[in-house]
Amino acid sequence: MSGELDQPQAGPSHAGPDRRNPERNRAAVPGGVIRRANAQGPRSWIQKVLEQIMDSPLQWVTPSEVVPVAVLAVQRYLLEDEPRDTIPKPPLYCYDVTISDGVYQEKCYLDPSLNFLVYKNILKVGIEMKIFRVSCLYNERRLGQGILCMDNVHCGETLETISLETPFRNSAHEEIPERPLRGGKSHYLALWNNEDPYGDIWLTNKQPEEHNFNNTKIISLSHLEMTWNNRRNFPALLVRILHKSRLRYYGKPDKNMIEPYQTFLEVADSSGTVSVIMWNALCPEWYKSLQVGLVLLLQDYSVKKSYPLRLRPLPVDPQIKLISTMEVCLNLRDPPTNIIIIPERQVKPEWRLPKLSHRFITRSELDDMPEKQICDIIGILVFVGRVQRSKKKENCEDFWSHRWIHIADGTSEQPFVVELFSTSQPEIFENICPMTYFMCTQLKVVRNDTQVPKLLYLTTTNESHVFITGHRSQLCANDIKVKNFIHWIKTKTDSGEMKNSVIGGYYPYPPVPETFSKYRSSVKVESLLTAISEVRKEIEDLQYREQKRIAIQGIITVIKYIPHSSATESASASETLRNGNRPSTSQTAERESPSQEIDGKQHQENGLMSSQCSQTTYTSLSPTKKKRIVQGQYTKLVPLPQPETSAQTKGNKPDMPSIFQRPESTRTSMHGKARKTISHRWESQLWREKKFGLVEHLHYSCVYPESIPRKFTLEHKDFLIQQYNSQPAKYIPPKERPPKLNDFKSARSLGHFEVTILGLNHEIAVDVAFLPMYCPEDIRTSQIDTLLTCMNYSCVYPQEGSGNERVPGPRAIAGDIIKAVTELDRMHVVCILDICNLGNNKVEVYLHKIYSPDNIY
Secondary structure (H helix, E strand, C coil), X not given: CCCCEECCCCCCCCCCCCCCCCCCCCCCEECCCECCCCCCCCCCHHHHHHHHHHHCCCCEECCCCCCCEEEEEEEEEECCCCCCCCCCCCCCEEEEEEEECCCCEEEEEECHHHHHHHHCCCCCCCEEEEEEEEEEXXXXXXXXXXXEEEEEEEEEEECCCCCCCCCECEHHHHCCCCCCCCCCCCCCECCCCCCCCCCCCCCCCCCCCCCCHHHCCECCHHHHHHHHHHCCCCCXXXXXXXXXXXXXXXXXXXXXXXXXXXXXXXXXXXXXXXXXXXXXXXXXXXXXXXXXCCEEEEECCEEEECCCCCCCCCCCCCCCCEEEEEEEEECCCCCCCEEEEECHHHCCHHHCCCCCCCCECCHHHHCCCCCCCEEEEEEEEEEECCCEEEECCCCCCCEEEEEEEEEECCCCCCCEEEEXXXXXXXXXXXXXXXCCEEEEEEEEEEEECCCCCCEEEEEEEEEEEEEEECCECCCCCCCHHHHHHHHHHHHCCCCHHHHXXXXXXXXXXXXXXXXXXXXXXXXXXXXXXXXXXXXXXXXXXXXXXEEEEEEEEEEEEEEEEECHHHHHHHHHHCCCCCCCCCCCXXXXXXXXCCEECCCCCCCCCCCCCCCCCCCEEHHHCCHHHHHHHCCCCECCCCCCCCXXXXXXXXXXXXXXXXXXXXXXXXXXXXXXXXXXXXXXXEECHHHHHHHHHCCEEEECCCCCHHHCCEECCHHHHHHHHHHHCCCCCECCCCCCCCCCHHHCCECCCCCEEEEEEECCCCCEEEEEEECCCCCHHHCCCCCCCCXXXXXXXXXXXXXXXXXXXXXXXXXXXXXXXXXXXXXCCCCCEEXXXXXXXXXXXXXXXXXXXXXXXXHCC
């Protein structure tokens, strides 16, 4: 690893200066300009479907032959309102799906009623898909251009590899830059958020150029502030970029804007600092080229009164005047702004442009930093969590993308804990991994010393910027703390940080306070408590990688310890299984796993089955039943009727037979086997009385392989990064046959627990998982999370001691946890749950904290 940090070097853009392509004269057939398959070669299924549509008076067909196709791309964009729409609708994101039949590729429009397949990451790149109904949709604003619309699809298994050599049948789909099939938008959005630049409209080729200042009139910012109201033409500004914000996308269906982007630059000269707003089409042209520290010459800009409520970053130099009465606006037109990057070698000392100043802190200094303090950090990544998503607002389609990371700098045994939101640098955000040098600017301190455990972490701000190994940056090469860090890395004799590096998994952070009253004051939600009857809906409403924290009331009635080896086997067996209570609208193919849950019922307490999410082994079924299980179609309006066996995968419905009515002999036999196999298990008398009369029993205690943090290895760096990133919008062929996630060593050694929570009305129960954090390699800093801190169980937090002391083993600790839970028998408690959607119908619910009656107020 190099000790240098630099700016990302993006690849060359395909987009030229003129990104508006003239319309072509296309033949009046679906798809416009088309290629014909070679008569000597295989016949294209896509071509045959198009011919069927042309012969159909209905403009839709059910293909006479359904052939599996491969999904190569899933791309998102905003569709503006149609001319006939009089009432503006909320944002409606549409999806174009690129498929290949082995002969041709075709970009198709996904009917909006099937958008949920993308929301849940069921329809994704790299899978096999069958299309059962196709229609033709004409764009009446373009001559003779029709597009294929997928109305009814079946999503199948992931394919090992897909060829990208097949050409597009429609040559229009090869145009650069790529354009969406519908509407007037010129570009696609990132698949999972709106902050990341995506696609080939984002240029990176702007270079510094020498400028002759002899005939250039320049005005200072302070002088402009005093005179801008009386001017019609403004002289040029010569400034340095001090801060750059993340991108803001403000597109709406009722606003006909081609590229509705906005970004803020904080710039300064010797007289002051001011905000510069870059609008719309200038963002794709300039955003990726304008970096902090560059010197700009700005001409033909406009000036307006500043927005008073915008929170601006702190100036790098407190001596520089902060100009807050005006803002400088850069537009492609009205007037067309001229931006020139001045080479650093041409910058003259007499210009007195401010130098960049960083606020680096060490981890040992963080303990004394006040709340909301802004700082910069540098270190080596020792933990990189999986990408998560959270809604920006309730009932909206826009999400933040973020992940938790740990950074060590050698000044403390504790790492920096950072909540890293997307900084509009996807080339970095999607490629960070342990054992990488990491620098981040403009972080904000979040702390609460009054709660137990104390809260202390850093979070990114609107102006945060990230640098990693391999991206050169001379902005801070002379900073003493940066030099000290590089020296620490070079002189380190042990490699503990590298050896114990971890990637991915469920990460229960931030911790909640020790009392429910403090928790109540720390969260901002409309309804603090969720009824246990609403848990299913909360889970079904989650989208891909969305994680949400809820609070429910209930009674702990069962807890069962699943040792690490059993947990690993369980996770392996259930890597692609679906929970019995997955959303009822989702029915998808399941052919990646040796076992499959088909009845959605409660499993018996069988130790041999451990925490497996399945009841019936896939291999024990007849070929006919196997085929039924993997069938699942998605239709335009309502799901097509399914075979009875497939329908049972939806979950435990009131009109379905319940496991509670099984013969007594079966229950006794299986329960007897459990007593012989499971020793770390407790079941309350209340549960034995109530479990057979429940109205509903939800099962969400399955722990999937991607929720287990893994030891990081450089050998399989690319595979591990891909596993814990978001699903890509375009298919990337694997370089070699990928390994299995369970082949990588788990960073956990304690296993996990299955906990059953009974509702206060004794009608509904929910099974959840508890994953304690415990690592025997470093017992002094290990912990069992915050589940039982309210119980004052010191065994959960091993005390420091000499190396000769006997360290309690996982089973001993598990026994102590179960013993503590038994003291909650029949108590009404508040449980804090983390609910997670991993995509493809994989849902998990984790128990994060139990508030006993003594800790509610």
